Each structure stands twice: as C-alpha cells, then as structure tokens.
Amino acid sequence: MKPVLALVGRPNVGKSTLFNRLTRTRDALVADYPGLTRDRKYGDGKVGERAYMVVDTGGIGEGDDGIDGPMGDQARQAVAEADAVLFMVDGRAGLTASDELVARELRSLNKPVYLVVNKVDGVDENIAAADFYSLGLTSQHRIAASQGRGVNAMMAEVLAAFPDAPEHSPGTEEQGIRVAIIGRPNVGKSTLVNRMLGEDRVVVFDMAGTTRDSIYIPFERRGQRYTLIDTAGVRRRGKVHETIEKFSVIKAMQAIDDAQVVILVVDAREGITDQDLSLLGHVLQAGRSLLVAVNKWDGLDASHREQVKSELARRLEFAPWARVHYISALHGTGVGDLYALIERAWQSAFTRIPTNKLTSMLEHLVAANQPPQVGRHRAKLRYAHLGGTNPPRIIIHGNSLDSLPDSYRRYLENRFRDLLKLEGTPLKVEFKSGDNPFEGKGNQLTERQVQRKRRLIKHVKGR
Structure with missing residues (x-):
C-alpha cells in the first residue's frame, strides 16, 4: 500500500x-x-x-x-x-x-x-x-x-524507509478478486457485504458512520476466491465532525487503489450526488473497474425509477462503460447477479490480446473508417499491441498520429471496446508516432552522398 x-x-x-x-x-x-x-x-x-x-x-x-x-x-x-x-x-x-x-x-x-x-x-x-x-x-x-x-x-x-508494495498478479494470489465497496454513509454498504457473504460479518446499524476503517474479508464462492473490502462512508465536507470519522477518508481512498473491482453503492432515493461523482473521479484516476449498485430499489414506484435511470445516464456520461445494477441489499434482490458482473469486469481488466489480433482489428477499423486528412497529410496507423492491464492499454504505432482528431480517437476506443467485449473497465488507447529520419533535414545531403558528388566532380574535371 x-x-x-x-x-x-x-x-x-x-x-x-x-x-x-x-x-x-x-x-x-x-x-x-x-x-x-x-x-x-x-x-x-x-x-x-x-x-x-x-x-x-x-x-x-x-x-x-x-x-x-x-x-x-x-x-x-x-x-x-x-x-x-x-x-x-x-x-x-x-x-x-x-x-x-x-x-x-x-x-x-x-x-x-x-x-x-x-x-x-x-x-x-x-x-x-x-x-x-x-x-x-x-x-x-x-x-x-x-x-x-x-x-x-x-x-x-x-x-x-518503506518497503516496496507487493505486486498483485491476477489469478495467482490467495486474495482472489479484490472488490472494494464504497459510497456515502448509510447507503447500505455493510448490508450489501453481509448479503454477499450470506452471514453477518460486518456491523450494521441504522446510523451513518458505523464502519470506522476498511475491513478486508476473504472468502470463496463456487471455486472463485474473493476479498471484499468494506470501507467507511465518505461524507460531504461540512458534515464531518468526529475526528475518528475523518481518519477513515484516506482508508477508503487506499481501498480503491488496492482493489481490482470497485462497487459504488448509491441510494436510489437520493440518486447519484456530487459526493458520489467525486468518489468516481478517484476510481477513474486509479484506473479500476467499476460497478454502480443502485440500492433500495424495491421501495420506488415506476415513475421514480425512470427518473433515477434518466439521471444516472446523464451524470455518468463521462464513464459510459460503467455497469449499473439495481439491487436491494436488505432483501437480497439482484445481489446474486453482482458476482457475474464482478467476474466479467475483472476478466476485462486483465484481458490478454496477442499483437497480431490487435493489429488485425486495427486494420479492419481503419478500412471501415479512414482517418480524416489534415492538410496535405493523412495519419497512417500501422500496428497495435497491448501495453498493460488493469486497465487495458492499447498502444497504436504509426506516422502523423498527432494530427488525429479527438472524434477519431474516440471511434477507435469505442470500437476496440466492442470488438474485445470489454465490460465494466476503462480502456486506454495511446498513440506513438514513428520518427522520420529525414524530418527537419530538408534537401541536405548525407555524408555519403556528399563524398560521391565530390568524386563525380573530380572525375569530370579530370576528363
């Protein structure tokens, strides 16, 4: 950590x-x-x-x-x-x-x-x-x-003075998939943890701020290992009075960094708030997979549900890849389906794609939609390879890539996401232009060409 x-x-x-x-x-x-x-x-x-x-x-x-x-x-x-x-x-x-x-x-x-x-x-x-x-x-x-x-x-x-943090390698560690449960106080995080575990492992009390520290809970379900991280609720500034609660803020932030999949629990009655969006900002900065669990869904009528869905779609436009799931942690409605979403998000975050497959996809996308010409030149996209995981990074090499407009970059990112069937994880697409050995030299001759020209002139004069 x-x-x-x-x-x-x-x-x-x-x-x-x-x-x-x-x-x-x-x-x-x-x-x-x-x-x-x-x-x-x-x-x-x-x-x-x-x-x-x-x-x-x-x-x-x-x-x-x-x-x-x-x-x-x-x-x-x-x-x-x-x-x-x-x-x-x-x-x-x-x-x-x-x-x-x-x-x-x-x-x-x-x-x-x-x-x-x-x-x-x-x-x-x-x-x-x-x-x-x-x-x-x-x-x-x-x-x-x-x-x-x-x-x-x-x-x-x-x-x-601090030892290097151990690297977490997917699929080989005893902790399994690390899942952080985050959100504002009293939205039902601890209730959701207990429901997912099937037992009362975390103290639940109808008063905001019960959880004072991040709690790591390892367990196994159907042969798959997990570690649930229950975090303290993060309040809006101005409503934090107890010193011990203020200490818990950094624990929640550290839990996000330590997790592989993050579940943001939102109160359906209040919708997604500015504080929720601030937490999402840290999740995006950390590059973690994200699920939004809209809790207390059972108690809403049809019109209120449509209003909540519309508001969520509007406020999550900056992260359209995030999966939204509607649950009732208290009654268990929809909670069991979270495991499948967690595993798909984890698999997407640690996906491995061969270079030849990515390059073939790139050629297909370029053939379907050529990059726009800027001035006298058109960007040439030559090949792509995987630059990292959690989140996946695709690095595209070519010439004049700096001229690619943002709209075309978004096109490539969205189409790669569709072709790779990524769910619940951010995808980073980076561009690297190859160096032109003649750039900036104009009509200057190489040393070899100069020597050849001198020999030719000397030969002509000798005749």
Missing part, C-alpha cells in the same frame, strides 16, 4: 508549493473529495516506480489560538493518517516560536519526522539551516520547492 506523507508547518513556508511539486500539479487543491475539510488536501505522486500519497494542511502555530486552534486540529488529523511527516520551515525567515511549538508536538510522535528547510535558494544553506538544529530533529533536508532543488534527494530518503 502506498505510504502517506503529511506536510505540516506554519503559514507561508511553501507547503502548497511542495505539494504541487510532489503531485506534479499546478493547483494545490488537487482533489475535492467528500468528507475532507477545506484545510486538508489529498494528492497522489510518484518518483520513478515508487508511488505515494500526500496530505497538505493549512498553516499552524500562528494566530490567536496557535497550534491548538482549528488549523492545529487539521494538522493532527493529517499526521494521524500519515506514515511519515514532512515538517516544513522557512530557511530565509529563520527559526520562530511557532516552529518550536510544532516541533515539540511532532517529537512526541512514534513515526518518522523529516525537517524540511525550504527557500534556501539564493542564501547560504549552512547559515539558513543552522538555527533549526535546536529543534532536535536529526533528519534535515534543504530544498527550494519552487525550483525543485533537493526534492528528489529528499524523497529518495523518505521513501527508502
């Missing part, structure tokens, strides 16, 4: 700049997940093959309430969720009383704390960092977050 890193420190020390650098984004507000407060931001990052999650916080240690105010509460929650803490200070401003307050609390933690002295560009690093040794934090890094200086070296040391 990806390590979680928390950025803490007083205001204006460069936390948001470092957050953007680590997540490779331009805006510190990377993702507005439901249940997150205004002062905590979550983002994913990667250094080489090592992935991690970053939690940004508002400035603490200054103002009327100091570290004990609302900002301090947010920082404590982020630190409690994290595996390591990056404590940022301003190298130009020097050591302040607020830094000492924050350091005093961080020293009492039983987790790694790295002191990050920011803004050392343009100043003597040794002088800028000298005062901060008095904080008693031995691991110190000097960086310039705005320029990226020293950031890679810092992350190499931070991530070295």
Whole structure:
C-alpha cells in the first residue's frame, strides 16, 4: 500500500508549493473529495516506480489560538493518517516560536519526522539551516520547492524507509478478486457485504458512520476466491465532525487503489450526488473497474425509477462503460447477479490480446473508417499491441498520429471496446508516432552522398 506523507508547518513556508511539486500539479487543491475539510488536501505522486500519497494542511502555530486552534486540529488529523511527516520551515525567515511549538508536538510522535528547510535558494544553506538544529530533529533536508532543488534527494530518503508494495498478479494470489465497496454513509454498504457473504460479518446499524476503517474479508464462492473490502462512508465536507470519522477518508481512498473491482453503492432515493461523482473521479484516476449498485430499489414506484435511470445516464456520461445494477441489499434482490458482473469486469481488466489480433482489428477499423486528412497529410496507423492491464492499454504505432482528431480517437476506443467485449473497465488507447529520419533535414545531403558528388566532380574535371 502506498505510504502517506503529511506536510505540516506554519503559514507561508511553501507547503502548497511542495505539494504541487510532489503531485506534479499546478493547483494545490488537487482533489475535492467528500468528507475532507477545506484545510486538508489529498494528492497522489510518484518518483520513478515508487508511488505515494500526500496530505497538505493549512498553516499552524500562528494566530490567536496557535497550534491548538482549528488549523492545529487539521494538522493532527493529517499526521494521524500519515506514515511519515514532512515538517516544513522557512530557511530565509529563520527559526520562530511557532516552529518550536510544532516541533515539540511532532517529537512526541512514534513515526518518522523529516525537517524540511525550504527557500534556501539564493542564501547560504549552512547559515539558513543552522538555527533549526535546536529543534532536535536529526533528519534535515534543504530544498527550494519552487525550483525543485533537493526534492528528489529528499524523497529518495523518505521513501527508502518503506518497503516496496507487493505486486498483485491476477489469478495467482490467495486474495482472489479484490472488490472494494464504497459510497456515502448509510447507503447500505455493510448490508450489501453481509448479503454477499450470506452471514453477518460486518456491523450494521441504522446510523451513518458505523464502519470506522476498511475491513478486508476473504472468502470463496463456487471455486472463485474473493476479498471484499468494506470501507467507511465518505461524507460531504461540512458534515464531518468526529475526528475518528475523518481518519477513515484516506482508508477508503487506499481501498480503491488496492482493489481490482470497485462497487459504488448509491441510494436510489437520493440518486447519484456530487459526493458520489467525486468518489468516481478517484476510481477513474486509479484506473479500476467499476460497478454502480443502485440500492433500495424495491421501495420506488415506476415513475421514480425512470427518473433515477434518466439521471444516472446523464451524470455518468463521462464513464459510459460503467455497469449499473439495481439491487436491494436488505432483501437480497439482484445481489446474486453482482458476482457475474464482478467476474466479467475483472476478466476485462486483465484481458490478454496477442499483437497480431490487435493489429488485425486495427486494420479492419481503419478500412471501415479512414482517418480524416489534415492538410496535405493523412495519419497512417500501422500496428497495435497491448501495453498493460488493469486497465487495458492499447498502444497504436504509426506516422502523423498527432494530427488525429479527438472524434477519431474516440471511434477507435469505442470500437476496440466492442470488438474485445470489454465490460465494466476503462480502456486506454495511446498513440506513438514513428520518427522520420529525414524530418527537419530538408534537401541536405548525407555524408555519403556528399563524398560521391565530390568524386563525380573530380572525375569530370579530370576528363
């Protein structure tokens, strides 16, 4: 599982700049997940093959309430969720009383704390960092977050403390198909888990927020192994008051990353909400297979059902491949059919297609619908191969592929999905143009041609 890193420190020390650098984004507000407060931001990052999650916080240690105010509460929650803490200070401003307050609390933690002295560009690093040794934090890094200086070296040391996450290979692991059940509180997630298992394995109570952590439940059904992951409900911001519930948000996000198939449970009486769409955004970012289970379907009349279906179709236009299934977790209606959908989505996500078959499909699609001509040139699509699974990635090679319009790219993606009979999984189609060895050379002659021309001229003059 990806390590979680928390950025803490007083205001204006460069936390948001470092957050953007680590997540490779331009805006510190990377993702507005439901249940997150205004002062905590979550983002994913990667250094080489090592992935991690970053939690940004508002400035603490200054103002009327100091570290004990609302900002301090947010920082404590982020630190409690994290595996390591990056404590940022301003190298130009020097050591302040607020830094000492924050350091005093961080020293009492039983987790790694790295002191990050920011803004050392343009100043003597040794002088800028000298005062901060008095904080008693031995691991110190000097960086310039705005320029990226020293950031890679810092992350190499931070991530070295965490073992590489084991790779999950389909069909060979004891966990089987990993299925995460996600959704807002009180939509029936735990009831659905119990119904799928056929026994009361998860506490169910008619009060939002019963599940406080992600629960992994391995089991076997008809010879197929599964692991159900029951996650805590993710609330809309502004309705999260209990500290322990706030800790569960990141567990739900990690469960999505760890799953192979995700079931989003939606309350049919409320329809799909903005919070549901925010969760779907993280599922899409993670590239996971997706099923939408519309729960509490039995209690709706015909007109209400049509209204819900119409609204779902409209709001899920960005993910038309997602399978929508209507159930009643309490009474068991439609729950048994979920297993077939899960297996088809899993098989689609890990499908293996030979290169010759994909290339043959590509030739058929191009013959049926030639790419449009742009200017004097028409893109040439030569061959295709599988670039990865979960989700499937098809890489198409050819010439002048940058000129392909979005409409033609969508045509290829949709037709490949139909031909491969993919269900419930995203499909990524990438294009790679071959390099033209004569591009940019104009009428310039090669060295061999120049030598040949010289010999010809010399021979003519000799005659």
